Amino acid sequence: MSxxxxxxxxxxxxxxxxxxxxxxxxxxxxxxxxxxxxxxDSLLNYYEKDNSNIHRGAHALADRATRFYExxxxxxxxxxxxxxxxxxxxxxxxxxxxxLVAQTFGRKFIGKDxxxxxxxxxxxxxxxxxxxxxxxxxxxxxxxxxxxxxEIIYEEFExxxxxxxxxxxxxxxxxxxGTINPxxxxxxxxxxxxxxxxxxxxxxxxxxxxxxQDLDCDFLAFSAHKLYGPTGLGVLYGKREVLEAMPPFLGxxxxxxxxxxxxxxxxxxPFKFEAGTPNIGDVIAFGESLKFIKSLGKKAIKDHxxxxxxxxNELLLPIKGFIPVGTAAEKVSVLSFNINGMHPFDVxxxxxxxxIAVRTGHHCTQPLMQRFGIEGTVRASFSVYNSKSEIEKLxxxxxxxxxxxxx
Amino acid sequence: MSTIREIQDEIxxxxxxLGEDRESxxxxxxxxxxxxxxxxxxxxxxxxxxxxxxxxxWLIADEHDGKIHYKADSNxxxxxxxxxxxxxxxxxxxxxxxxxxxxxxxxxxxMGNIIGSQRSNGLAAMIQxxxxxxxxxxxxxxx
Numbered sequence: 001m002s003x004x005x006x007x008x009x010x011x012x013x014x015x016x017x018x019x020x021x022x023x024x025x026x027x028x029x030x031x032x033x034x035x036x037x038x039x040x041d042s043l044l045n046y047y048e049k050d051n052s053n054i055h056r057g058a059h060a061l062a063d064r065a066t067r068f069y070e071x072x073x074x075x076x077x078x079x080x081x082x083x084x085x086x087x088x089x090x091x092x093x094x095x096x097x098x099x100l101v102a103q104t105f106g107r108k109f110i111g112k113d114x115x116x117x118x119x120x121x122x123x124x125x126x127x128x129x130x131x132x133x134x135x136x137x138x139x140x141x142x143x144x145x146x147x148x149x150x151e152i153i154y155e156e157f158e159x160x161x162x163x164x165x166x167x168x169x170x171x172x173x174x175x176x177x178g179t180i181n182p183x184x185x186x187x188x189x190x191x192x193x194x195x196x197x198x199x200x201x202x203x204x205x206x207x208x209x210x211x212x213q214d215l216d217c218d219f220l221a222f223s224a225h226k227l228y229g230p231t232g233l234g235v236l237y238g239k240r241e242v243l244e245a246m247p248p249f250l251g252x253x254x255x256x257x258x259x260x261x262x263x264x265x266x267x268x269x270p271f272k273f274e275a276g277t278p279n280i281g282d283v284i285a286f287g288e289s290l291k292f293i294k295s296l297g298k299k300a301i302k303d304h305x306x307x308x309x310x311x312x313n314e315l316l317l318p319i320k321g322f323i324p325v326g327t328a329a330e331k332v333s334v335l336s337f338n339i340n341g342m343h344p345f346d347v348x349x350x351x352x353x354x355x356i357a358v359r360t361g362h363h364c365t366q367p368l369m370q371r372f373g374i375e376g377t378v379r380a381s382f383s384v385y386n387s388k389s390e391i392e393k394l395x396x397x398x399x400x401x402x403x404x405x406x407x
Numbered sequence: 408m409s410t411i412r413e414i415q416d417e418i419x420x421x422x423x424x425l426g427e428d429r430e431s432x433x434x435x436x437x438x439x440x441x442x443x444x445x446x447x448x449x450x451x452x453x454x455x456x457x458x459x460x461x462x463x464x465w466l467i468a469d470e471h472d473g474k475i476h477y478k479a480d481s482n483x484x485x486x487x488x489x490x491x492x493x494x495x496x497x498x499x500x501x502x503x504x505x506x507x508x509x510x511x512x513x514x515x516x517x518m519g520n521i522i523g524s525q526r527s528n529g530l531a532a533m534i535q536x537x538x539x540x541x542x543x544x545x546x547x548x549x550x
Contacts, residue, residue: 020429343483345461346437349523353429361461375482376461 003296003304009385011036011292022355025390030175030203030334030381031359032225036292039229042285050284053277055254069280072287073270079290080220081211082237089243089273090283093234094202095125097221098169100236100273101198102129104246105219106167109196112138115164117195119144119152119181120371121174124364126200130169139166146371150177150326158189165195172204176363176379177326178309178334180204187216196242202226206383207305207332209298218242229289230282236273243269250275301384305333308382308391315395321406322398325377333382336363339398341405344378347398351378354397411504414496415512422516432521433485440487443494446480457536461525462486464533468540474499475544477537485522489530497537502545506538 009015012034017024026034046068052061054069070085077085091097106129110116116130120143134141142165144157168190173180187197198219201210205222212220219242224233238246248255248266252275257265266272293301312335316322321340339347348360361376362369369376380394409417425432450467457464462483468475477498479490496512497505513519519527 021427343462346483346485349485349526350430350433352523353433 003300003384005304005385005387008296009387011038012385013037013040015385019355019357020353022353025354025356025386025393027380027382027386027390027394028357028359029206029383029386030226030379032231033206033228033383034385035228035230036288038288038292039285042288043230043281046281046284051281054280055271065280065284068284068287069278072283072290075287075290076235076237079210079293080205080237081213083213084240086269087237087240087243089236089238089270090278091221091234091236091273092232092279093223093225094200094221095234097219097234097236098125098198098200099129100249101169101219101221101238102133104249104273105196105242106130106133106137108245108247110137110139110166113164114139114166115142115160115162116140117142117144117157117160117165117168117170117190119157119170120146121150121152121177121179121181121365121368122169122171123175123200123202124366126169126171127367140164143367144170146368149328150174150179151328152179152181154182154185157186161189161193161195163193165190165193167196167198169198169200171200171202173201173207173332173334174326174365174368175203175334176365176368176377177328177336178203178331178381179326179328180208180330180332183217184215191216203332203334206293207298207302209302212237224282224286224289227286227289228292229286230279233279233282233286238269240269243273248272248275252276254278296384304384305382308386308388309333309335311388312380312382312391312394315391316398319395319399319402321402325372325374335380335382336377337380337398338374338377339402339405342401344376347378347401350401351394351397354393356380356394356397408499411496411500411508415510415515418492418495418512419515429521436488436492436521437484438488439491440481440484442491443480443487444478446478450478451480457529457532462529464490464529466490466533466536466540468537468544470544470548473501473548475502475505475541477540479533485526486529489518489522489526490533493530493533493537502541502548505541506545510534 014034050064052065054066073085073088076088142160144152146152172183183199190197196218199217201220201222206227218239220237222235225231255267255272255275257267323338325336344360351358359379451465455465464481466479468477477494481487
């Protein structure tokens with residue numbers, strides 16, 4: 001059954017405004033999605049009625065806040081089909097989730113001359129933490145090359161694998177290109193040589209069905225704000241046996257079992273990795289984001305976004321001077337492009353004047369831009385509340401701009 | 408030759424004619440970039456770059472008879488237009504005039520609103536670099 005987009009748009013207050021005198025067309029969803037009213041109401045409701053520090057409070061508010069907080073953990077478990085809620089750790093975002101793994105798993109299990117594998121299309125947040133680790137440990141970072149369509153060359157990945165490989169950290173869906181990587185196959189191959197696998201799900205979790213048991217990944221990192229939820233909140237999923245073997249990340253309250261000045265013993269997972277007062281209000285509101293996604297169904301969301309992407313391709317590809325960047329066979333709804341003879345920043349600013357919000361630049365993937373020999377791209381990324389008529393406006397805008405330099 | 412103030416007044420009235428329409432204003436700025444003198448390719452080197460977040464600007468200056476002559480280029484058309492406005496106001500003037508110039512046309516046009524914060528920072532960096540050249544030539548001329 002197809003979705004009623006007008007009805008869905010009605011749930012998002014921010015979409016109903018004008019910018020520069022034009023109706024807002026929000027195509028910057030890969031950077032962050034907008035939030036449905038239920039999420040905003042939940043935030044306000046928490047601070048108006050339930051605000052309290054969670055766990056160990058001997059009063060009604062603390063009890064309520066704890067229950068709501070933990071019920072989101074359970075909703076996240078359900079969302080990615082983890083075995084148990086204890087495998088869900090709340091963090092500040094995907095970046096912190098990856099850094100947590102680098103600083104704990106990495107520091108304990110990766111040593112001199114060990115190898116880590118990432119791909120050419122990683123976001124800086126899945127490059128830099130590993131470079132820092134490699135520098136500290138004398139380990140080696142290997143990079144899977146990609147082809148001109150923006151797909152990893154799987155055979156080259158297989159060649160990089162060896163008994164020295166300790167970790168493969170790979171993006172599920174590229175933020176800059178939209179490419180969906182064959183992570184299940186990658187995980188199987190990595191496991192065959194005894195390596196662990198982290199999947200960067202920042203872009204994939206909002207578009208694709210995710211089943212961590214089926215994928216068999218060791219870690220999955222993602223952010224709430226790209227899933228119609230609040231900013232400053234993310235998730236790290238890890239298999240119980242891996243999380244238990246890892247040392248803690250930050251020291252402080254909540255993560256301890258017992259503290260004496262001689263020795264501290266640590267709490268069980270997930271609390272071992274949640275030192276200090278967590279982001280309670282946002283976690284609770286994130287529960288509403290997950291309800292929203294569930295109410296529509298991932299498949300229906302994906303079908304709608306696929307339709308938008310193929311409509312955008314249909315209208316934009318024939319435009320003279322339009323250069324698509326990233327033409328993988330399997331993609332999420334990200335359309336990265338350039339206009340011949342124009343800087344992406346200029347294109348972005350001109351589209352903004354038309355009320356169309358896109359992102360321009362290197363998208364925190366400078367090595368990927370270098371691979372394509374470009375400075376950056378214009379990126380339009382579509383979400384469930386976008387409509388075909390908005391895509392038509394984008395095509396009109398791009399076509400008008402392309403004519404300036406491509407007569 | 409018109410004064411710095413007169414040229415700024417001219418620019419402000421040109422933008423006033425464009426009115427409130429953002430698109431035509433930005434198009435206009437992009438077209439202004441076409442007024443820039445040709446920039447020597449060999450001068451497009453690291454030391455001549457004024458770095459913005461997404462755009463690059465190359466700026467060089469030389470001095471003849473106590474007046475400073477600027478040349479600039481950019482990899483984005485909007486930025487080219489912006490620097491062409493600065494050059495129109497400040498070119499072929501004495502270092503003192505340039506150092507003391509109050510470039511009020513930027514605020515009078517409401518340029519910050521038109522081009523956004525990233526480019527406004529870039530514009531401020533361009534002005535600073537032009538004034539630095541003036542300061543350097545002033546020191547050189549006085550010694």
